Amino acid sequence: MMNIQHHIGDDTLMAYVNGTLADTISVVVATHLAVCPKCRKNVALMEDIAALYLVESEPAKYVATDPKVPAIQQFDQEASPIDSDKYQTDKGVPSPLADRMQVHLEDIPWKKLVPGISHYPLSVADGNRKNGVLRLLKIAPGTPMPEHSHSGQEVTMILRGSYIDSLGRFQSGDIADLDDQITHQPVADTDKDCICLIATDAPLKFSGFFSRLLQPLVGI
Helix, strand or coil: CCCCCCCCCHHHHHHHHHCCCCHHHHHHHHHHHCCCHHHHHHHHHHHHHHHHHHHHHCHHHCCCCCCCCCHHHHCCCCCCCCCCCCCCCCCCCCHHHHCCCCCCHHHCCCEEEECCEEEEECCCHHHCHHHCEEEEEEECCCCECCCEEECCCEEEEEEECEEEECCEEEECCCEEEECCCCCECCEECCCCCEEEEEEECCCEEECCHHHHHHHHHHCC
């Protein structure tokens, strides 16, 4: 089983339930939910609260099938935990992500950004980057990402390996749900490549002069 320590923020989960998240970020959230019983339980609770609100606001439209059971109890509850060895699809990742990939994770045609860091862009809704950017990122062992903050929201899920930054250590299954108040510099901290799924709804803001010059080229 995965030992997930970092989870999706409540505001992001509620936006996911309400259908107001950017398409790119929704993919990362759905991928994390596929492997995280705790976050699935929170989603089920939020869905129940939303359903209860509808029942109370428009009771004539929401009638329980069994009059002896309150309507709220008839909605799906927490899904069962998923073993980390079983959640993989034939592309080596959970299905929400696999749907955006053309090849198996082992066969990704990585594109080098800078020494030690490569990426693989994934499709977004309508092919419009205004909907955000979704990509896989591979960071070589010991390699630091450029220090950066965010113009909007950045959500990152670790698929393999791990990294460490000022917020802690993030490993397989963990998710970093960051807003424009956070500045950080992840560093891959094991002898294995750190492979992450990253979504943003606005460009990053790099701290260094050289990194800012590179930004138009790498498209982050």
